[in-house]
Amino acid sequence: MTVWDRPEPPTRPVPLDRERIVAAAIALADEGGLEAVSLRKVAARLDAGPMRLYGYIATKEELFDLMVDEVHAEILPEEQFGDWREVLRIRAHRTRQATLRHEWLADLLGGRPTLGPNALAVTEAALAALDGLADLDTVLRAVETVSAYSTGAIRREIANLRAERATGLSKRDWQRASGPHLRKMLATGRFPALAKAVHDGTEVDAEASFATGLDWVLDAVAAKLARPPA
Amino acid sequence: MTVWDRPEPPTRPVPLDRERIVAAAIALADEGGLEAVSLRKVAARLDAGPMRLYGYIATKEELFDLMVDEVHAEILPEEQFGDWREVLRIRAHRTRQATLRHEWLADLLGGRPTLGPNALAVTEAALAALDGLADLDTVLRAVETVSAYSTGAIRREIANLRAERATGLSKRDWQRASGPHLRKMLATGRFPALAKAVHDGTEVDAEASFATGLDWVLDAVAAKLARPPA
DNA sequence: TCTCATGCCGATACACTGTATTTAATTATT
DNA sequence: AATAATTAAATACAGTGTATCGGCATGAGA
Numbered sequence: 001m002t003v004w005d006r007p008e009p010p011t012r013p014v015p016l017d018r019e020r021i022v023a024a025a026i027a028l029a030d031e032g033g034l035e036a037v038s039l040r041k042v043a044a045r046l047d048a049g050p051m052r053l054y055g056y057i058a059t060k061e062e063l064f065d066l067m068v069d070e071v072h073a074e075i076l077p078e079e080q081f082g083d084w085r086e087v088l089r090i091r092a093h094r095t096r097q098a099t100l101r102h103e104w105l106a107d108l109l110g111g112r113p114t115l116g117p118n119a120l121a122v123t124e125a126a127l128a129a130l131d132g133l134a135d136l137d138t139v140l141r142a143v144e145t146v147s148a149y150s151t152g153a154i155r156r157e158i159a160n161l162r163a164e165r166a167t168g169l170s171k172r173d174w175q176r177a178s179g180p181h182l183r184k185m186l187a188t189g190r191f192p193a194l195a196k197a198v199h200d201g202t203e204v205d206a207e208a209s210f211a212t213g214l215d216w217v218l219d220a221v222a223a224k225l226a227r228p229p230a
Numbered sequence: 231m232t233v234w235d236r237p238e239p240p241t242r243p244v245p246l247d248r249e250r251i252v253a254a255a256i257a258l259a260d261e262g263g264l265e266a267v268s269l270r271k272v273a274a275r276l277d278a279g280p281m282r283l284y285g286y287i288a289t290k291e292e293l294f295d296l297m298v299d300e301v302h303a304e305i306l307p308e309e310q311f312g313d314w315r316e317v318l319r320i321r322a323h324r325t326r327q328a329t330l331r332h333e334w335l336a337d338l339l340g341g342r343p344t345l346g347p348n349a350l351a352v353t354e355a356a357l358a359a360l361d362g363l364a365d366l367d368t369v370l371r372a373v374e375t376v377s378a379y380s381t382g383a384i385r386r387e388i389a390n391l392r393a394e395r396a397t398g399l400s401k402r403d404w405q406r407a408s409g410p411h412l413r414k415m416l417a418t419g420r421f422p423a424l425a426k427a428v429h430d431g432t433e434v435d436a437e438a439s440f441a442t443g444l445d446w447v448l449d450a451v452a453a454k455l456a457r458p459p460a
Numbered sequence: 461t462c463t464c465a466t467g468c469c470g471a472t473a474c475a476c477t478g479t480a481t482t483t484a485a486t487t488a489t490t
Numbered sequence: 491a492a493t494a495a496t497t498a499a500a501t502a503c504a505g506t507g508t509a510t511c512g513g514c515a516t517g518a519g520a
Contacts, residue, residue, distance in 0.1 A: 038506065049470045051508080060507065110385035111337065113393045115412055120421055127423035136430055144386070145379065145443035152382030155340035156374070163343045182345055191350055193357035200366055213375035220450035268477065279499050281479080290478065 018056050020046060022066045026102065029067065034104040037063075061112075068108050069116025074098045076122050080129065084225075085218055087129035088143070091122065092150040092214050096207075099154050106158035110151040134225045142221045149217045157206050248286050250276060252296045256332065259297065264334040267293075291342075298338050299346025304328045306352045310359065314455075315448055317359035318373070321352065322380040322444050326437075329384050336388035340381040364455045372451045379447045387436050 024045040028037045039060060043050045057063050075094045080087060099105045114120075123143070130139045186195045254275040258267045269290060273280045287293050305324045310317060329335045344350075353373070360369040416425045 039508085040506080051471085052469065054508075055468080107341065110382055110389060112389050113386075115415070117415060117420075120415055120424060124421040124424045127427055131423050136427060137432055137434065140427055140431060141439065141442055141446075144383070144439070145446055148382030148386060148443060149375065149379045149447070150382065151385065152340055152378030152380065153374070155381065156343075156378060159340060159342050185345070185347065185350055191354040193361050194350060194354045197357055197366060197370055201370060202367060204367065209371065209374070212371055213378060216371075216375055216450040216454060217379070217447060219453065220446040223449065224446060269479085270477080281500085282498065284479075285497080 016046060016048060016052060016056060018066060021053060021056055022063070022070050025063055026067055026070060029104040030102055034064075034107050037104075039063075064108055065112065065114075065116065068105065068112075068114060069118045071098050071102055071105055072114070072116065072118035072122050074101070076118060076125065080125055084129040084133060085222065088126060088146050088218060088221070089214060091126055092146060093211075095150055096154050096157075096210055099158060103158055103162075106155050109155060110148075130225075138224060142225065146214075146217055146221060149213065153210050153213055157210065161206070246276060246278060246282060246286060248296060251283060251286055252293070252300050255293055256297055256300060259334040260332055264294075264337050267334075269293075294338055295342060295344075295346065298335065298342075298344060299348045301328050301332055301335055302344070302346065302348035302352050304331070306348060306355065310355055314359040314363060315452065318356060318376050318448060318451070319444060321356055322376060323441075325380055326384050326387075326440060329388060333388055333392075336385050339385060340378075360455075368454060372455065376444075376447055376451060379443065383440050383443055387440065391436075 021042060025037050025042045028041055028045065039053055040050045042063075043053055046052075053063075057066070075091065075098050077090060077094065082090070095109075099109065114123075126143045126147075127139065130142060133139065134142075182198075185191065186198065189195075251272060255267050255272050258271055258275065269283055270280045272293075273283055276282075283293075287296070305321065305328050307320060307324065312320070325339075329339065344353075356373045356377075357369065360372060363369065364372075412428075415421065416428065419425075
């Protein structure tokens, strides 16, 4: 035995904390989706045994919550500017962008109440931007309506993106050709309006579509803020 | 051995089909949530071995898709009446009601493109109701915007419902007391607008809140239909 | 410095999952 | 009636989240 093959000294256990655990989990999820996140793999990435994690995390769901909150740090802009409409619009777009960077977020969005510090800060910023523009109930409804639209639209966008990715087809032809299934369905003649939509619909990019729907919703909110309920 | 303990004649294998499988899966999910649905349990409920199912279903995800489509049969009303706005409103409310009956649907809503016959029929009905009221792109955007709001709002409602159910608290006190966690967060003073909202927000029932946001979105759609884009 | 106690880390264990594969049984066909 | 084809069942595998247990290393007390 030489110095070269002398066994490594027993590695001191790397100190862990939630931050490192969450970062490892996010890295795994970014690479392989949510289903690639297992406590064993997260622990392995930190050179630890699986049970180590339970000193910092009570359950896997809690880890997911922490992941979601961590991404909310990317969503909250450093500084707020613009009127309430700009604030809400930017919040929606940043949420969408964060989800495009971390597709697994789509699976979690809206799935559980978000009570982490970053998520609360995001909500706080939205509420603050609307503060005083109408009675509290209206303000709450406004924020919730916009964010309901956002999460719904983002989820659908990611769902479609995954579907077309799975078939490996160009966006244009995706619907028309998503398996013989949809084609056959449309061929039955039971869905004429849908068939027309699939056939004649122009290709619009996802961001524009998201932005347009968002603007509609913001228009609606603007109308309610101007004319608060009796 | 008497006639009494004579072994049962070997039970003929019960003939299966997708319908029965999906029904069993839905029953399990209704009772214990999505996570209670395992192929083994579904098969057991049909007196079959787990592998039997693979003759009718390629994967568990496909089973989920079939479950979602099955519930869409409850969403599609027997007969359509009213103008486009009524059609879209009813569709949203029926989706919400179906989700309240089958809470697991909230976990799946918007998660994957819905291409089953019932889901297509639901979409078809919506498109048909808007047909001709504007150019096709506007009509599509309208339907998608409303359904994005619906899925987002429904998911949040179910998420909150589960959270308050978990804490076993009355709706009124839920936010104020969801663990020491939220209280501590609000006590930091970093979230004044949020604190005010939690403190002063009146208790509104979920259905009214859903309906109000939906009406806002429908107002927005109405405005765009009246004035199609240049 | 030696002993004892405490807390933490890793290993083991359990009950379960989705699904591939291999074997057995049953049906159909010649 | 014998063989071929189809179908069900049993077994197997690799993985999961998490409870429990055993040992080791570190700290305190003497």
